[in-house]
Amino acid sequence: MNFFRAAAVLAFAGVAAFSTAQAPAPAAKKPAAPAANSCIDCHLALDDQRVTPPAKAFADDIHAKAGFTCVFCHGGNAAAEDQELAHDAKKGFIGKPTHAQIPEICGKCHSDAAAMKHFNPSLRTDQLSEYRTSGHGKKLAKGDQDVAECASCHGAHGIQHVKDTRSPVSPTRVAQTCNGCHGNDALMKKHNLPSDAYAKWTKSVHYAARAKGDASAPTCNSCHGNHGAAPPEVASVANVCGTCHATFAEKLKTSPHWEPFQEMGLPGCVVCHDNHGIVRPSEAFLGTGPEGKCSSCHDAGSPGAKGAEAMRASLTALAKETAVTRETLDRAAEAGMEVSKVRFELGQSDDALTKARGNVHLFRVAAVREDTDAGLKIAKTAHKAAIKKLQERDYRRNGLFVSLGLIFLTMVALVVKIRTSSP
Amino acid sequence: MAKRSPSSSPEDLSPLAAAREWARDRFAVEDLQHLAAKKQVPVHRYTVFYYLGGMALFLFLVQVATGILLLLYYRPSSTEAFESVQYMMADVPFGWLIRSIHSWGANVFVGVVFIHAISVFFLKAYRAPREMTWVTGALLLFLALGFGFSGYLLPWNTLAYFATKVGTDVPAQVPVIGHLLSRILRGGSDVTGATLSRFYGLHVAILPAITTVFLGLHLLLVQRQGMSVPRKIEREGGPPKTMPFVPAFLMRDMVGWLAAIGVLAALAAFFPWELGVKADPFAPAPAGIRPEWFFLWTFQGLKYLPATVLGIPGETLGVLFLGAVAAIFVLIPILDRKLSRAWNAAAILLLIGAAILTVLALMPVKGAA
Amino acid sequence: MSWLLGTSVGATIAAFVYPIVRYLVPPESSEPSLTEFELDVKASDVRPNSGRIVPVGGKPVLLFRTAGGELKALTAKCTHLDCTVQYREARSDIWCACHNGTYDTKGTNVSGPPPRPLKPLEVKVRGEKITLKLA
Numbered sequence: 021m022n023f024f025r026a027a028a029v030l031a032f033a034g035v036a037a038f039s040t041a042q043a044p045a046p047a048a049k050k051p052a053a054p055a056a057n058s059c060i061d062c063h064l065a066l067d068d069q070r071v072t073p074p075a076k077a078f079a080d081d082i083h084a085k086a087g088f089t090c091v092f093c094h095g096g097n098a099a100a101e102d103q104e105l106a107h108d109a110k111k112g113f114i115g116k117p118t119h120a121q122i123p124e125i126c127g128k129c130h131s132d133a134a135a136m137k138h139f140n141p142s143l144r145t146d147q148l149s150e151y152r153t154s155g156h157g158k159k160l161a162k163g164d165q166d167v168a169e170c171a172s173c174h175g176a177h178g179i180q181h182v183k184d185t186r187s188p189v190s191p192t193r194v195a196q197t198c199n200g201c202h203g204n205d206a207l208m209k210k211h212n213l214p215s216d217a218y219a220k221w222t223k224s225v226h227y228a229a230r231a232k233g234d235a236s237a238p239t240c241n242s243c244h245g246n247h248g249a250a251p252p253e254v255a256s257v258a259n260v261c262g263t264c265h266a267t268f269a270e271k272l273k274t275s276p277h278w279e280p281f282q283e284m285g286l287p288g289c290v291v292c293h294d295n296h297g298i299v300r301p302s303e304a305f306l307g308t309g310p311e312g313k314c315s316s317c318h319d320a321g322s323p324g325a326k327g328a329e330a331m332r333a334s335l336t337a338l339a340k341e342t343a344v345t346r347e348t349l350d351r352a353a354e355a356g357m358e359v360s361k362v363r364f365e366l367g368q369s370d371d372a373l374t375k376a377r378g379n380v381h382l383f384r385v386a387a388v389r390e391d392t393d394a395g396l397k398i399a400k401t402a403h404k405a406a407i408k409k410l411q412e413r414d415y416r417r418n419g420l421f422v423s424l425g426l427i428f429l430t431m432v433a434l435v436v437k438i439r440t441s442s443p
Numbered sequence: 444m445a446k447r448s449p450s451s452s453p454e455d456l457s458p459l460a461a462a463r464e465w466a467r468d469r470f471a472v473e474d475l476q477h478l479a480a481k482k483q484v485p486v487h488r489y490t491v492f493y494y495l496g497g498m499a500l501f502l503f504l505v506q507v508a509t510g511i512l513l514l515l516y517y518r519p520s521s522t523e524a525f526e527s528v529q530y531m532m533a534d535v536p537f538g539w540l541i542r543s544i545h546s547w548g549a550n551v552f553v554g555v556v557f558i559h560a561i562s563v564f565f566l567k568a569y570r571a572p573r574e575m576t577w578v579t580g581a582l583l584l585f586l587a588l589g590f591g592f593s594g595y596l597l598p599w600n601t602l603a604y605f606a607t608k609v610g611t612d613v614p615a616q617v618p619v620i621g622h623l624l625s626r627i628l629r630g631g632s633d634v635t636g637a638t639l640s641r642f643y644g645l646h647v648a649i650l651p652a653i654t655t656v657f658l659g660l661h662l663l664l665v666q667r668q669g670m671s672v673p674r675k676i677e678r679e680g681g682p683p684k685t686m687p688f689v690p691a692f693l694m695r696d697m698v699g700w701l702a703a704i705g706v707l708a709a710l711a712a713f714f715p716w717e718l719g720v721k722a723d724p725f726a727p728a729p730a731g732i733r734p735e736w737f738f739l740w741t742f743q744g745l746k747y748l749p750a751t752v753l754g755i756p757g758e759t760l761g762v763l764f765l766g767a768v769a770a771i772f773v774l775i776p777i778l779d780r781k782l783s784r785a786w787n788a789a790a791i792l793l794l795i796g797a798a799i800l801t802v803l804a805l806m807p808v809k810g811a812a
Numbered sequence: 813m814s815w816l817l818g819t820s821v822g823a824t825i826a827a828f829v830y831p832i833v834r835y836l837v838p839p840e841s842s843e844p845s846l847t848e849f850e851l852d853v854k855a856s857d858v859r860p861n862s863g864r865i866v867p868v869g870g871k872p873v874l875l876f877r878t879a880g881g882e883l884k885a886l887t888a889k890c891t892h893l894d895c896t897v898q899y900r901e902a903r904s905d906i907w908c909a910c911h912n913g914t915y916d917t918k919g920t921n922v923s924g925p926p927p928r929p930l931k932p933l934e935v936k937v938r939g940e941k942i943t944l945k946l947a
Contacts, residue, residue: 427701
C-alpha cells in the first residue's frame with residue numbers, strides 16, 4: 021500500500037500536467053476483457069470518500085456485468101498501475117464528467133443501434149435524441165447546471181435495469197426520483213416551477229390505484245414521457261389523458277367545450293380535474309356551487325350554469341333512487357327474503373349511472389338525461405320488486421299471527437276443558 | 444282373553460267410539476288402555492317440572508318431522524349443500540318456515556334437555572330405582588349435543604365450516620387415539636366434503652338409530668316406574684295427591700306443546716335463521732368464529748388452559764377434564780348413593796352441582812362477549 | 813265447549829298441514845345448481861356478431877354470437893377494475909368502456925390495462941334452450 025503511494029508520488033513529481041480535456045475513448049466494440057482493472061484496484065485501496073464508493077458500487081452495475089469497465093466512460097489506461105499513466109489524458113481520461121458531457125458519454129453507446137444489438141437488441145436507441153427535445157435537455161444545452169441528465173436519474177455507478185426495483189427509475193420509484201428535484205422548493209422557485217406536484221399526486225386516485233397494485237395507473241413518466249420529459253402542451257392534454265380515458269376524451273372533443281378551450285388555450289381535462297391532484301369526481305363538480313368547477317367561466321344563472329345544474333339534478337335523482345331501492349332490499353334481506361335477482365337488476369341501474377356520468381363530458385343535458393331516464397326506469401321497477409319482497413315478509417307475519425291466534429284459541433279451549441273436568 | 448265378536452250395528456256408536464271398537468277388536472289394546480287409564484301423576488309444588496321431559500320429547504319429534512321435510516330438498520355434497528338450503532329459503536313454498544323451525548328448534552330442544560337434566564338433578568329424581576333412567580338420559584343429552592354438532596355443518600356456510608374445523612380439533616387432543624378419532628370424525632385429515640358426508644350420515648341415520656334405542660329405554664323406564672317424588676315432599680306425609688295421566692296431565696302437556704310450537708313459528712317469522720355465505724376453505728377464518736351456544740363453555744374453557752402443565756399439553760388436559768366431567772355426569776346416581784350416607788355430603792354434591800352450573804352459564808356469556 | 817275444542821284443534825292442525833302440503837309441491841324454478849345455469853334468452857334471439865349481458869348466479873356474463881355464428885360466453889367483469897364489458901360489433905371484439913381495455917372473442921386481454929383474460933363458460937344449446945356451465 022505505502023509502496024504504491026510512494027511510487028505514485030515519485031512519478032507524479034516528474035510528470036508535466038497534460039491536463040487539457042480530450043475526447044474520451046472511441047465508441048466501444050465488444051470489450052476485450054482487460055487483464056486487470058487498475059482503476060478499481062487502486063480506487064478501492066485508497067479508501068477515500070470521493071473515489072472509493074463509486075468503485076464499490078460499480079461491482080453491481082449492469083454495465084460491469086456486460087464487461088464494461090471504467091475506461092469506457094472515463095477514459096484512461098486500465099492496465100497502468102501508476103496513477104499518472106492511468107489518468108493519462110492522451111488515453112482519453114476525463115476524470116469526473118461535467119453535466120453537459122454525461123449525455124454524450126452515455127449516448128455514444130446507447131444511440132448506436134448496431135452496438136446495442138450486441139448487448140440488448142430490444143432496447144431503444146433514441147433516448148439521447150429524445151432527451152435533447154426535453155425540458156431538461158434544452159436547458160442543459162443552454163448551460164443550466166441544475167437540470168437532470170442521465171446520471172441524475174439512472175445513477176452513475178450502480179446502474180440497474182429499469183425493471184429492477186433497485187433502479188431509481190423503476191416504475192415504483194420513478195416518482196420519488198423526480199420529486200428529488202421537483203419537490204425542492206428553493207430549486208423549483210429558482211426555475212419558476214411549482215414544487216407540489218408529487219405531494220398533490222400522492223393524494224390522487226392514480227396514486228391510490230398504484231398503491232392497490234394497479235400498475236396501469238399513471239406515474240410521472242406515464243404522462244410526461246421518460247427521456248423527452250416535458251409537460252404536455254395545453255392543446256395535447258386531452259390526448260394524454262385520453263390514452264387511457266379514451267371515451268371521455270372523445271366525448272370532450274365533440275362537446276361544445278372543445279373549441280372554446282382550444283381558443284382560450286385552456287388545458288382540456290385539467291380545467292375540471294386538475295393535473296396532479298386528480299381526485300374522485302362527484303356530482304358536486306357540476307354547477308357554480310362551492311365544489312362546482314363551472315364558475316370560472318359561467319356566471320350563476322347563465323345557460324351554461326343552468327345546463328350544469330340540470331345534469332347534476334338528473335344524476336343525483338338516479339343515484340338517490342338506486343340508493344333507496346338498495347336500502348329497501350337490504351331491509352328485505354335482513355328479514356330473511358331472497359333478493360339476489362332484484363339486486364342483479366339494480367346493478368344495471370348502477371351501469372346506467374356510470375354511463376350517464378361519462379356522458380357529462382358531452383356537456384349536453386339531453387345526452388345525460390337519456391341514460392338517467394333509462395336508469396330510473398330500471399331503478400323504479402326494482403324498487404317495486406323490493407316493496408313486493410317487504411310485502412311478502414308482511415304476508416308471512418300475518419300468516420303467523422293467524423296461526424298463533426288458532427294455537428292460542430286451542431290452548432284456551434284446552435285450559436277451560438282442564439278446569440271444568442278436574443275434580 | 445275372551446274373543447269378542449265384532450260389534451253389530453254401527454249406528455249406535457259415534458265415529459270416535461266406533462274407531463275405538465275397531466282398534467280394540469284387532470289390536471287387543473285393552474290392557475294398554477287400562478294401563479293408560481291407571482297411570483297417575485303426583486301433584487305437589489314441584490309438579491311443574493314433570494312437564495319438561497314431555498316438552499323435550501315433543502321438541503325432538505318436531506325436529507324429526509321438520510328434518511324429514513328438509514331431507515326432501517337438501518343435497519349433502521359440498522358443491523350443492525349451500526345452494527340447496529338457499530333454494531329452500533328462497534324458492535320452496537314455506538321452505539323458510541320449515542328450515543327456521545328446525546334451526547331454532549334445535550337450540551330450544553337442547554336448552555330444554557339441559558333444563559330437564561338440571562331439574563332432575565336438583566330434585567334428585569335419579570335416586571334408586573331410577574339410576575338407569577338417569578344414565579340413559581345422560582346418554583340422550585350427549586346424543587342431543589351430537590345432533591347439534593353434526594347438523595350445524597350441513598348448510599356448509601363459512602360459520603359452520605370454521606366452527607366444525609375448530610370443533611373437530613378437540614378430539615385430536617385425546618392422548619394416544621386422538622388423531623385417529625379426529626380422522627374418523629372428519630373423514631380425512633381436514634374438514635372437506637367427506638366430512639359433510641359423514642356428518643350427514645351421523646345426523647340422519649346413525650344418531651337417530653341410537654337415539655331411538657335409548658329414548659325407547661328411557662321412556663319405557665319412566666312408564667314402568669312412574670314419576671319420582673322428591674324426598675322433601677315424601678317426608679311431609681299426608682295423603683298422596685295425584686292426577687290421572689290421561690286426560691288431565693296430557694292436556695296440560697298439550698298446552699305447553701302448543702305454546703312451544705307457537706314460539707318456534709314466531710321465531711321463524713321474526714328472526715329467520717341466517718344462511719350467510721358459502722364456505723370457502725381457502726379463505727382465512729373470519730374474525731369471531733364461535734361454536735353454537737351449547738358448546739361455548741368448552742370453547743371458552745379451552746382459552747383459559749395454560750399451554751403446558753407439568754409437560755402435558757394444556758389442550759390434552761382440557762380434553763381429559765371434559766371426559767372426567769362427562770363420566771361424573773353419567774355416574775351421578777352412584778356417586779350420590781355413596782355420598783348420601785352423611786346428609787352434608789349430599790349438600791356438598793348439590794353445591795358442587797350449583798357451582799359447575801354457574802361456571803357453565805357464565806362461560807358462554809364471557810365467550811359471546 | 814268440546815265443540816270449541818274440537819274445532820280449534822282441527823283448525824290448528826289444518827294450519828300445520830297447509831304449509832307442509834305446499835312445501836311438498838316443488839316450485840316451478842329449476843333445481844339449484846352451482847355449475848349449470850339455464851338462460852331465459854332463446855338461442856335464436858342472439859344474432860351473429862352481437863352480444864348481451866345475462867345474469868348467471870348473480871354475476872354478469874357476456875353471451876355473444878361471433879360473426880361466424882358460434883355461440884360463446886365469457887365472464888363479463890373486466891379484470892382491470894370490475895366494470896361490465898360489452899361486445900363491440902364494429903370490431904367483433906370485446907371492449908371495456910371504462911379504460912379502453914380490449915379482449916378478443918376468446919377472452920384474451922389484447923390491449924389496455926386489463927391484466928388477465930376473461931374466463932370462458934361452456935355453452936350448451938338444445939334447440940332454443942341455452943345452458944351455461946362453469947368451465
